Amino acid sequence: MPANFPYKLGCTFHEDGIRFALQSPLADQVNLCIYREYDQDALIRLPMQRSSEGIWQHxxxxxxxxxxxxxYSIQSPTNSAFFEASKFEIADPYALYVANTNHYLGFYKALIKRPTPFDWSESTQVLFENPSDLIIYEAHIKDLVAHPSAKAENQGAYLDFIEARKGGLHHLKQLGVNAVEFLPLQKFAYYEPPFQQRIESGLKNTWNPTSVNYWGYMTSFFHAPETLYASGAKTDPMALVGTNPSAEYELKSLIKACHLEGIAVIMDVVYNHASQYDLNPLKYSDKGGYYRLDHQGNYLNDSWTGNDLDTTKEATKQLIFSSVKHWLTEYKVDGFRFDLAGILDWSCIDELTELARSIHPGVMLIAEPWGGEYKPTGFSERNWxxxxxxxxxxxxxxDPVHQRGILFGEWPQGTHRYTIENLFxxxxLAEEHGLFHHSSHSVNYVESHDGYTLGDFIRTALKHDRHHHQQDHEQEAEHDIEGGIEQEVIRLQKLAGFMLFVSQGICMIHAGQEWARSKAIA
Structure with missing residues (x-):
């Protein structure tokens, strides 16, 4: 192979054959391992060649x-704090399709495949001349189809979303929203380590008694669709997920169905950190090239959610740019909501903005503007x-007990009449407590996937008040207190909805907010 081989990271098809390229500059050796089937022994293991830039190629x-x-099987250098060694094989960080075993390590394998041909027919990406026209419905895809009341066929969440007779797309059409913002659909680490058990890497799960990552904010592969939502997928421990490669076609079918109804599809993406307990390929191929580390090679965690990615590093930026381009061109999504975008540096944001808008001029780029830094005004300056x-x-x-808002007749500290007027x-920026240059830069919401639902926030507040005022009446039954507040919950829920919908800017509601949904706090 010539030294100036024009590589592209990942597995790519060319006229003469298939090319593989992995960035792992500190590795002593990388072997490419080929499997006929996911659960069979390897057909062949081949040593790859290293370029001067630290790219291993075949x-x-x-x-x-x-x-x-x-x-890939990677032989690690001896005693390097900037390289994470593993005795297990890893999948390609740029893989377009990944299968796994339902185990906290994942045991991922990537499929050697071309993008699936897809007939988009008359479906086109949705454009909004004025972002303020957006009414976004934030949802976990399974929440829209899992309950029997959705009247779905249990074919997998992607197909059920399209075909459910009451939930899914049908419900969005009934509501009249024009955009759906899905919680992460990129391949993530679903199974977590057993609670309070220390695993091989030294990590101990102290945060999740269920040992299941339902939401998906632990991305492992930024180009691959989550196969757990495809037909035939199972959540049983040690089950194989994704060996029938249907997720790509089914997710594209979902996006097409939304577009045909004039509903934009916004993906929640997590480029600020990566999964930390599974065989994440970034961690085990080039720890120093992708992550924020201290001088001793320890991971930094300003996100408080995992190992932070370092967007000042070229490898991380190129991964993000490639991922955004892939989802815009191959899946025709209409926009992205960037989780904890305050961690991303401005140089990365500016280049990403230019790239995304060159592909889709009307793309929606929405920031969760905290994490590391709080910078909604900076995003507003970039028209985000x-x-x-x-x-x-x-x-x-x-907080429903100690820090309530005007919905309950209470004024947060430092709030004045002019503050509230400006919020509406x-x-x-020109007025009190301002954040944005234009109202279309304000995504207004009173409920999201984080924390309490609005309904539960109200219930908790009202129950606290009733307990406080009735603490001398010990015979008062708990169910009497709960049953007596639901009318008040609905009244306050409607008032909050009214306040939200008359506020200038983009409106976002969370799944179930329309009926005061109750759920466990995750």
């Missing part, structure tokens, strides 16, 4: 390996809308 002439599975937590905390409150006008 070209396989012909296409005999198409639809096989592949991994941001989640408006000031409006949320002033209208609803931050779009939280404009």
């Amino acid at each position: 070209v396989e002439m012909g296409f005999d390996w198409e639809n096989c599975w592949y991994t 809308p941001s989640w408006n937590d000031t409006l949320r905390n002033t209208f609803k409150g931050y 006008r779009g939280t404009l």
Whole structure:
């Protein structure tokens, strides 16, 4: 292979064959492992060649390996704090399709496949001349189809979303929303380590008694669709997920169905940190090239959610840019909501903005503008809308017992009449407590996937008040207290909805907010 081999990271098809390229500059050796089936022994293991830039490469002439599975086996350097060693094989960080075993390590394998041809027919990406026209419905895809009342066929969440007779797309059409913002659909680490058990890497699960990551904010593969939502997928421990490669086609079918109804699809993406307990390929191929580390090679965690990615590093930026381009061009999504975008540096944001808008001029780029830094105004300067937590905390409150908002007749500290007027006008910079240059940059909401639902926030507040006022009446039954507040819950829920919908800017509601949904806090 010539030294100036024009590589592209990942597995790519060319006229003469299939090319593989992995960035792992500190590795002593990388072997390419090919499998005919996911659960069979390897057909062959081949040593890859290293370029001067630390890219390990292999070209396989012909296409005999198409639809096989592949991994990389990496031999690590001795005693380097900037390289994470593993005795297990890892999948390709740029893989377009990944299968796994339902175990906290994942045991991922990537499929050698071309993008599936798809007929988009008359479906086109949804454009909004004025972002303020957006009414976003934030939802976990399974929440819209899992309950029997959705009247779905249990074919997998992607197909059920399209075909459910009451839930899914049908419900969004009935509501009249024009955008759906899905919690992460990129391949993530679903199984977590057993609670309070220390695993091989030294990590101990002290945070999740269920040992299941339902939401999906632990991304493992940024180009691959989550196979757990595809037909035939199972959540049983040690079950194989994704070996029938249907997720790509089914997710594209979902997006097409939304577009045909004039509903934009916004993906919640997590580029600020990566999964930390599974065989994440970034961690085990180039720890120093992707992550924020201290001088001793320890991971930094300003996100408080995992190992932070470092967007000042070229490898991380190129991964993000490649991922955004892939989802815009191959899946035709309409926009992205960037989780904890305050961690992303401005240089990365500016380049990403230019790239995304060159592909889709009307793309929606929405920031959760905290995590590391709080910078909604900086995003506004770049014509990005941001989640408006000031409006949320002033209208609803931050805590249902100790820090309530004007919905309950209480004024948060430092709030004045002019503050509230400005919130209704779009939280404009020129006025009190302003954040944004334009009202269309304010994503107004009083409920999201984080924390209490609005209904539960209200219930908790009202129950506390009733307990406080009735503490001398010990015979008062708990169910009497709960049963007596539901009418008041609905009244306050409607008032909050009215306040939200008359506020200038983009409106976002969370799944179930329309009926005061109750759920466990995760």
